[in-house]
Amino acid sequence: MLKIYHVPGTRSLRVIWLCEELGLDYEAITVDFSTEWRMRPEWLAMNPVGKVPVMTDGDLKLFESGAMVQYILGHYGNGRLEPVHNTRDHALFLQWCWFAEATFARPLGEIVNHRRALDEAHQSEVAISEMQDRAWLCVKAVDEALASCDYLVANEFTAADIMTGYSIFLVTRFVPRELPTHIGAYWERISARPAWQRALAQ
Ligand SMILES: N[C@@H](CCC(=O)N[C@@H](CS)C(=O)NCC(=O)O)C(=O)O
Known part of the structure; x- marks a missing residue:
């Protein structure tokens, strides 16, 4: 298991x-x-x-x-929650999965690390705000990608939405700004999924 x-x-x-x-x-x-x-x-x-x-x-x-x-x-998975391998959609799927962790979650994780590792006197609001700005570029990129579709790849829910959804969850916790329209609606949509609700309750 x-x-x-x-x-x-x-x-x-x-x-x-x-x-x-x-x-x-x-x-x-x-x-x-x-x-x-x-x-x-x-x-x-x-x-x-x-x-x-x-x-x-x-x-x-x-x-x-x-x-x-x-x-x-x-x-x-038996083919569920990802496009067929070696297709254009699968390439886009891989891109969003990697983007979610390597680019999007990175500054958000560093905000958490900064706050945890340093006592308050040594924390830098300038550094934190710079990391929030970096994360916000990713928010805008996802928002733009969702302007004419409900999900990131092939307009179907895939594991790329799970990878990205967790990064958006971090945004809602560590960047005190309102999500733009498309990504805001997307986050409402995917965070209403029973599977996410069950994961959160663990
Ligand atoms: N790229 C790794 C990142 C793992 C990571 O940063 N985990 C965080 C919790 S979400 C952690 O353990 N942070 C503690 C630390 O960095 O000291 C992954 O996706 O698993």
């Missing part, structure tokens, strides 16, 4: 959301998010940089949320 090492509010939500959408059996194991706990040799053996999530399937261990999503689609 898939075991997902989970901390509420973190990227493990992507993996749980996907399992819920696909109706897969999985075990969510909630772990401690303190730096002390994550930097213990036992956890570093699970994730070499001491982050979450981690997912195991038998003796396979993965420590990148996007890789977990692609592995689950490949092994248990």
Whole structure:
């Protein structure tokens, strides 16, 4: 069975959301998010940089949320929630999946890290605002992509919406600005999905 090492509010939500959408059996194991706990040799053996999530399937261990999503689609998806491989739509699907983590979630994660790692006297509102601006460029890119469609790829809900949806969730928590029209409606649409609601409740 898939075991997902989970901390509420973190990227493990992507993996749980996907399992819920696909109706897969999985075990969510909630772990401690303190730096002390994550930097213990036992956890570093699970994730070499001491982050979450981690997912195991038998003796396979993965420590990148996007890789977990692609592995689950490949092994248990039966073609659901992704376009046919080696098509133009699949290329766009890969682009949005990577964009969601490598470009969009990056400044948002750094806002969280900045606030957690530094005491208040050393936190820089200028640095945080710069990271929020970087995230906002991504918000605008997603907004524009959704101007004439309901979902990012082939106008159907796919795992690219799960990857991106989690990044938008971070925006709603760490960037105090109102989402533009299209991405705002999209977030309402995808966050109303029962599978996301069940993931959030874990
Ligand atoms: N690219 C990694 C990022 C993992 C990551 O940054 N996880 C956050 C929680 S969502 C974390 O563990 N942060 C603690 C830290 O960086 O110290 C992924 O997608 O799994």
